[in-house]
Amino acid sequence: MINYIWFFIIFIGVIVGLITGKGELLSNAIINSTGASVNLIIGLVGMMCLWCGVIKIAEQSGLTDIISKVLKPILRIIFKDISKDDKALGAVVMNIASNMMGLSNAATPFGVKAMEEMEKQNKNKGVASNDMALFLVLNAVCIQFIPTSIISLRAASGSHNPAVIIIPALITTSLASFFGVIYCKILQRYF
């Protein structure tokens, strides 16, 4: 699946680019993308280490167990297989909480951690479980309380009321998450 998508994106991009005479632009784009990914990962390494370190403390002190116990009744309804696994649930909770607060830098390490814990429980290694798919979909339309970067960009471009989008965005994401769960529950039967 991912093989076809990757091939298709490159195939159509290169063919169209070459025909429309953008060969040089494409060359630059390819070379720059390697640099861009190095920059991205270097930016991520520090954040990843910081949050993984902090999570480890939270894990050892039993804080994640407490958080996941509180949120378990809600999450158990949508995440079926991992509902018994405190570590996985804890990471899922922390990821969703970070997303809600608009801390996407913090959300990624928690998300990766959650995936690792879910893979441990996964009977079919290398194949996404229902819970993993659901988790990714919730990340695709994450409920946001404070979209910090958007509000600051709006303020910077002279908006009279930069925060006016908070409630609409909250309604949109909550409803979209709800639908996302439903789509997952329906589609998972056919794949």
Place this chain on the structure above:
Amino acid sequence: MEYFLKSIIPILIFSMILYGMVKKVKVYECFVEGAKEGMQICFRIFPYILAMLLAVAILRESGVLTYFNKLIAPVVRVIGLPSEVVPLVLIKPLSGSGSLGVYAELLKNYGADSYIGILASIIMGSTETIFYTLTVYFGAVNIKKIRHTLYAAIMADLTAIILAVIITRCLI
């Protein structure tokens, strides 16, 4: 309230370490141990990030998105999405920095408080860079078969966009 929101990271870290200390966890050793894991994760996901950024860079520079934009114009008109916002909708699932650029451009050209400005803001706030998230998360645990994940994520994304259009209409 605003000061609290800006200080959320130190507060979060402090309370987690404090709780660890109270529970007699060796906080320093524990932190370093966790940070090592973070390092390994980064090594592991780097090739996946490179592969995805490469494909996205080619797609963006080739101008395919512009043609695609024209192609789907009749379809987006049905759901009431103004054509100015379409580039944002197309780039958002692929690239975080790319979409931020397109979004800033929209705000500059049409004003943050216009219909387009507000709609673009809500779309920015309610959708994520799906391909990046998928690549990093599945790459980290070496998942090859993603089953229905992408379809469900795109459907949820489209739902968010349609909802954003409806809600913006009610707002203005």
